[in-house]
Amino acid sequence: MGQPIALDKFQKFFLEDVEEAYPEIERTEILPDALHRRAAEAHCYRLTLPNEYGGHEMQLMEFLRYLEAAAAGPGIGRMLVHTTNGVWRPLHQFGNAEQKAIISKIPNGDAVVAFCLTEQTGGTGRDLKSRGVRDGDNWLISGEKHLITFADRATHFILVVATDDRGAEDSLTAFFIPRDTPGFEIDTSQHTMGLHGTGHAFLRYKNMVVPDSQRLGKVGQGLEVALSFLDYSRVSLSACMVGMAQRALDEAVAFSKRRVTFGQPISTRQAMQGHIATMHADIEAGRHLVEHAARLCQDGEDFTPQAATAKLFCLNMVGRVTDLSLRVHGGWGYTKAAPIERIYRDARGFWFEEGTAEIQQLVVARYVMSKN
Numbered sequence: 001m002g003q004p005i006a007l008d009k010f011q012k013f014f015l016e017d018v019e020e021a022y023p024e025i026e027r028t029e030i031l032p033d034a035l036h037r038r039a040a041e042a043h044c045y046r047l048t049l050p051n052e053y054g055g056h057e058m059q060l061m062e063f064l065r066y067l068e069a070a071a072a073g074p075g076i077g078r079m080l081v082h083t084t085n086g087v088w089r090p091l092h093q094f095g096n097a098e099q100k101a102i103i104s105k106i107p108n109g110d111a112v113v114a115f116c117l118t119e120q121t122g123g124t125g126r127d128l129k130s131r132g133v134r135d136g137d138n139w140l141i142s143g144e145k146h147l148i149t150f151a152d153r154a155t156h157f158i159l160v161v162a163t164d165d166r167g168a169e170d171s172l173t174a175f176f177i178p179r180d181t182p183g184f185e186i187d188t189s190q191h192t193m194g195l196h197g198t199g200h201a202f203l204r205y206k207n208m209v210v211p212d213s214q215r216l217g218k219v220g221q222g223l224e225v226a227l228s229f230l231d232y233s234r235v236s237l238s239a240c241m242v243g244m245a246q247r248a249l250d251e252a253v254a255f256s257k258r259r260v261t262f263g264q265p266i267s268t269r270q271a272m273q274g275h276i277a278t279m280h281a282d283i284e285a286g287r288h289l290v291e292h293a294a295r296l297c298q299d300g301e302d303f304t305p306q307a308a309t310a311k312l313f314c315l316n317m318v319g320r321v322t323d324l325s326l327r328v329h330g331g332w333g334y335t336k337a338a339p340i341e342r343i344y345r346d347a348r349g350f351w352f353e354e355g356t357a358e359i360q361q362l363v364v365a366r367y368v369m370s371k372n
């Protein structure tokens, strides 16, 4: 598997290849196969995967830099890196030999795994309405999911459903389902505000027959499977927020230097400098929170509250920074010609992915209360 790609070369892929392809992606909502293959060649899908699966086994502290680099480009780029380098974890931890073998197909893009928890009919967690009922050596699974990232091209789906009475400790179970499972409907008509080309979909299934051998983990271990990589993923996502906010700041600085009003670049105005300084301070604070959580994770310490704290801060931070960057750009920033127009929309996705601000607040408040 060799050495990981150099960081500058990695970033070039997002700022040049992905940027160039993006207008077409935004128009069609499709990630071209050729770009998916080039992403694999740029090591996007192998950075953190263990060596045994053909990955670079990159530690989180180093991976943060790569996530920031990816997030400087269109949102689809950081989505590819963030999701792929997280979703192998439950397969590695809970999978049987056959399920683990799929991980080896991720680095070159031959396998794409989607993680499926969210429902329109149920609340995320023990309130899921998708239901699996045992039928001999099989399960009959019925229900729906939505907002499932890269469902358009996923070869496999980790599906978490209720398999016991609602609310019971052992209510949920995870399954690892191949795309071509009979009765598994993938409706890719769910388009999002930003992050175009990320293939979000509705999933529907009624009495879908799933062999017990496709169960991921034990019966009743579904919540554990779902939560097993959530803290890691929140840090990874927060690094993406830092990277996208940094790009918004860079765009604001560049624009302020070239936009001249009343004979002076607006970068010379104290009001604009105030915005630039505020954005920089916000981003630096977020970056340090992310690094703190990542360091604890890498050292094998408990980092659940720090991951939620980083995410809570960074999702508000990226909102503030993209707001201010748009203001610095004036009316031009509100047009499709300005990169900040896209960045502004892409940034809003962070408010929901892997738990809303309100859910992070619950985790953080629980931690603070327990200490006082």
Ligand SMILES: Cc1cc2nc3c(=O)[nH]c(=O)nc-3n(C[C@H](O)[C@H](O)[C@H](O)COP(=O)(O)OP(=O)(O)OC[C@H]3O[C@@H](n4cnc5c(N)ncnc54)[C@H](O)[C@@H]3O)c2cc1C
Pocket: 114, 115, 116, 117, 118, 119, 123, 124, 146, 147, 148, 149, 192, 195, 349, 350, 352, 353, 354, 355, 356, 357, 358, 359
């Ligand atoms: C870009 C993007 C990608 C995504 N990718 C995936 C994916 O790949 N797989 C997947 O499974 N999901 C995915 N999601 C879904 C995402 O995880 C959910 O949108 C998110 O967890 C919030 O759940 P919800 O949409 O059902 O919101 P709701 O639960 O409907 O929440 C609505 C509002 O009520 C609040 N709320 C809800 N319950 C409580 C409570 N108990 N206490 C306090 N406040 C509460 C929320 O904070 C929010 O403000 C994605 C979402 C987005 C936007």
